[in-house]
Amino acid sequence: MKVKDILGFLEALAPTSAAMDFDNVGLLVGSPEAEISRVLLSLDITSEVVEEAAENGCELIVSHHPVIFSPIRSLKAQSVPYLLAQSGIAAVCMHTNLDLSEEFGVNTCLAEAIGLKNVRRSQLGECLFIGELEKAADPRAFAESVKSALFCEGLRYTDVNDSIATVAVASGAGGSDIFAAAAEGADALVTGEIKHHEINAANELGVCVVDAGHFKSEDIVILPLKSRLEAEFPDITFTKSQTYGDKMKYI
DSSP states (O other): OBHHHHHHHHHHHSOGGGSOTTOOOEEEESOTTOBOSEEEEESSOOHHHHHHHHHTTOSEEEESSOSOOSOOSOOOTTSHHHHHHHHTOEEEEOOHHHHHOSSSSHHHHHHHHTTEEEEEEOSSSTTOEEEEEEEEEOHHHHHHHHHHHTTOSOOEEOOOSSOEEEEEEETTTOGGGHHHHHHTTOSEEEESOOOHHHHHHHHHHTOEEEEOOHHHHHHTTHHHHHHHHHHHOTTSEEEEOSSOOOOOOOO
16 A cells, blocks of 8 residues: 555545645655555654654654644754654645544544534534534533543633533634634534633623643544544554643643
């Protein structure tokens, strides 16, 4: 198998052409013709992840966040793109195209993990998805269920209404979608980052907020993606990174 085979499969799930204009997605390091037998999956590619891939004999890393985002003006010896090239490891990055995908993506996995049904992409927010809980819950119980589902050590939440039934999700830095979530009639927004003024707006709009952290709200896609790749390419070994995490602690 070759890198281009993996890329073609991922393109079918989340076409790179659907990525937002500012984004940089697809094969960012390496050759599409490179042969592969072992692949590492990680939300981000750090120097530790490159080292992990090299130690495990992986020829390709598939990540969510782009390893090259802004134009490169210099290539330092310890930069991640340099380390990838030096180790002969390719990098395929599926970012906003994987956020936006209605068939399979970060937000669909997030919605499924927290128990939403009838999940659909909002027509009012580009990266916003809406669904319903099977049974309505009070804000604290819902926040606790999100914490458990996403394996969070801790999270932030607000309690500004009595019952949550309709839920909006916007993984990662999705706090700005609070206005669209309110317009969609959501009782709560689950996201990974929300700013102070957006929390104030949510409180005024009567929409509860669950802030699970950027990493936890997006890492939920990696294991389901691994399962899909394993089913499609049984002769390739796929591994989820054991070294990468956001290293956040709660006290």
